[in-house]
Amino acid sequence: MLVQERKAHLLKLLSQSGSVVATDAAKAMGVSEDTIRRDLRELAKEGHLKRVHGGAVPLSPAVAPFSGRVAIADDEKAEIGRHAAGMIEPGQLVFLDGGTTAIQIARHLPRDLRATIITHSLNVALELVEHDNITVEIVGGRLFRHSVVTVGAATLAWLSRYRPDICFIGATGLHPEQGITTGDSEEAEIKRAIISISGAAYILGSSEKIGAVSAFAITELKNIDGIIATTKADKTTIGKLQQLGCRVIRADEMAR
Numbered sequence: 001m002l003v004q005e006r007k008a009h010l011l012k013l014l015s016q017s018g019s020v021v022a023t024d025a026a027k028a029m030g031v032s033e034d035t036i037r038r039d040l041r042e043l044a045k046e047g048h049l050k051r052v053h054g055g056a057v058p059l060s061p062a063v064a065p066f067s068g069r070v071a072i073a074d075d076e077k078a079e080i081g082r083h084a085a086g087m088i089e090p091g092q093l094v095f096l097d098g099g100t101t102a103i104q105i106a107r108h109l110p111r112d113l114r115a116t117i118i119t120h121s122l123n124v125a126l127e128l129v130e131h132d133n134i135t136v137e138i139v140g141g142r143l144f145r146h147s148v149v150t151v152g153a154a155t156l157a158w159l160s161r162y163r164p165d166i167c168f169i170g171a172t173g174l175h176p177e178q179g180i181t182t183g184d185s186e187e188a189e190i191k192r193a194i195i196s197i198s199g200a201a202y203i204l205g206s207s208e209k210i211g212a213v214s215a216f217a218i219t220e221l222k223n224i225d226g227i228i229a230t231t232k233a234d235k236t237t238i239g240k241l242q243q244l245g246c247r248v249i250r251a252d253e254m255a256r
Contacts, residue, residue, distance in 0.1 A: 060212035083251035098149035101168030167198040176240035211237040
């Protein structure tokens with residue numbers, strides 16, 4: 001089998017099963033594990049997948065800069081945002097993460113809702129300017145331009161003052177084996193910290209993130225209260241997440 005044929009087969013396997021195990025692929029294709037590992041390294045360099053111990057998993061497309069993520073799964077993000085907004089109760093202290101789906105939550109909040117929203121996202125804060133009944137607490141720190149949020153030691157110190165009733169967290173990867181991940185170490189630290197101090201934590205999971213993996217771990221599935229997704233998410237991966245005890249809320253089904 002030629003190199004390009006092997007690579008095409010590996011990508012097909014990855015698409016079908018959500019992961020590639022090097023030992024299994026080597027046996028199935030009649031080549032050595034070293035050959036498969038070399039193919040996987042090259043595919044990773046080309047941006048087609050992410051290497052993990054023993055094989056590979058899908059690489060999340062959600063690590064692009066903010067402007068490039070706005071149009072990705074926009075209809076799904078609106079559904080997720082609408083459902084998440086409906087989960088917020090009057091009088092609650094709520095943390096909204098940065099990201100394009102969190103903006104959809106802000107856009108779908110009722111005008112008469114009385115609550116306090118904490119955010120380190122400038123874009124989320126601006127969405128709430130016209131909500132006269134919502135108190136907005138903007139968390140300071142160093143601007144991380146990629147996601148237009150604040151990060152760093154100052155942000156962590158600021159967040160330590162709060163105890164949110166509920167938080168909604170963005171991620172770029174949700175994988176049954178690799179957990180919840182994102183593309184930047186400092187962003188991961190902020191997300192991990194807010195999950196640890198919140199009464200309830202939900203991950204915003206549009207379909208391009210389900211089954212994908214990014215470089216930095218946020219937390220394990222057992223530390224969250226659920227994932228808000230849609231029926232467009234890969235059913236096999238969703239099933240595996242549910243088998244692990246993770247609650248998956250289908251936002252578009254709930255709206256019907």
